[in-house]
Amino acid sequence: xxxxxxxxxxxxxxGGPEARGPAGRAPARRDRRRGAGPWSRLPTVLxxxxxxxxxxxxxxxxxxxxDVSPLVFSSPWEVAVALAEGWGSGALVGPTLTTLRILGLxxxxxxxxxxALTALAVATKAGDDVLSLLTAMINPLPSVAVLPLAMxxxxxxxxxxxxxxxxxxxxxxxxxLGTGFRTVPQTTLMVGRSLxxxxxxxxxxVHLPSALPATVAGIKTGWAFGWRTIIAAELVxxxxxAQGGLGFFINNARFYLDxxxxxxxxxxxxxxxxxxxxxxxVLERQTVVxxxxxxxxxx
Numbered sequence: 001x002x003x004x005x006x007x008x009x010x011x012x013x014x015g016g017p018e019a020r021g022p023a024g025r026a027p028a029r030r031d032r033r034r035g036a037g038p039w040s041r042l043p044t045v046l047x048x049x050x051x052x053x054x055x056x057x058x059x060x061x062x063x064x065x066x067d068v069s070p071l072v073f074s075s076p077w078e079v080a081v082a083l084a085e086g087w088g089s090g091a092l093v094g095p096t097l098t099t100l101r102i103l104g105l106x107x108x109x110x111x112x113x114x115x116a117l118t119a120l121a122v123a124t125k126a127g128d129d130v131l132s133l134l135t136a137m138i139n140p141l142p143s144v145a146v147l148p149l150a151m152x153x154x155x156x157x158x159x160x161x162x163x164x165x166x167x168x169x170x171x172x173x174x175x176x177l178g179t180g181f182r183t184v185p186q187t188t189l190m191v192g193r194s195l196x197x198x199x200x201x202x203x204x205x206v207h208l209p210s211a212l213p214a215t216v217a218g219i220k221t222g223w224a225f226g227w228r229t230i231i232a233a234e235l236v237x238x239x240x241x242a243q244g245g246l247g248f249f250i251n252n253a254r255f256y257l258d259x260x261x262x263x264x265x266x267x268x269x270x271x272x273x274x275x276x277x278x279x280x281x282v283l284e285r286q287t288v289v290x291x292x293x294x295x296x297x298x299x
Contacts, residue, residue, distance in 0.1 A: 027091030030228035074260045079267060082260035091261075091294055092249065101271070102158055103230055106165025107223060113166065114218075116172040119203050122181050131178065134170055143229040148236060168229040169222035176218025180211025198219060212287060220280045227276075231269060 039047065056076050063069075063075045065226050074082075086092035117134075120127030143164045150160035184207055192206040208215070234247025244252075253261035 010270060036091070056119050067088065071257055071259060074263050078176045078260045082264040083267060087263065092246075092264065095245045095249040095265075096268060096272070099230060099234070099247070100244065102161050103165055103223075103226055105231070106162045107169050107226055108164065110169030110222060110226070111173060114177055114222075117170075117174050118177040118181060118208075119200070122203060122207060123199065126243045133176060135175055135178075138167070139171035140173065141221050143225065144236065145233045151237070152243075161230055164229050164233055168225040172225055173215075173218040173222040176214045177211060180214025180218075184210040189225050216280065216284050216287065220277075223276060223280070224297075227269075227273065254276040267270040287289075 018109075042050075046275045060076050063073060075233055083092070107108050117127070117131050121131040122128075146167060147160060147164050150163045154163060181203075183211075188206060188210060196206055230245065231247045234245050235251050250262050250265035253259075255263065
């Protein structure tokens, strides 16, 4: 005779130990939040604003305590004045727009070439060999190292800068795209082929959407490489002449010992870098995180 004192069975979805899904994970997430320190509970914007204020405070303290020469180092106030004057008079506007225009054009060319090379690598074994060989040879090479050749080929103009920026963006993006294309699930590819997708349509409708996380990561890496390359090229060679960008502006200010303007140019570069990084983070959250292709970071 069966015992009438058997333990009760937990109902599905009642929140017991066997519960699955977001409802089952919510208590653990709240526990982690509860165990975090006061700093972690502050909003992200406030945390970073406090860190920025602390950095500026350390900067000002160093200027006061070390009594550095104004020909070597500038105070935050002097840099703020130089920034306001530079943007108010347009002295910083023109170089900034020039650098961003060259960066955008170089990135567009690099992204198009990366997509073409990666698609060829997916379609044919010969294309895969070509991409692997070129990536192994050129990707470790600093892009600014090819600027002397670009100057010989294209002359002392913006075309040489566009060339080195495209070269800087092309290979990191091709590596990430190739990784994303190779990790597309075979089941997804089989479904696409069963629907009659071949060639470019298979790449466009199956490979590219599946490789979106790797693509976004590659674009973030590529723009960082391109940003460093164009600033370094303008600083060292100034190939854009009188219509130069931020690197040329900084080098020109250094030549005239205008140290506040040097720092104003550096701060402008940093602010643009932060803004573009935030833009890519928003793009990532609105695409790969929102669509469940990647777990979002906790803020």
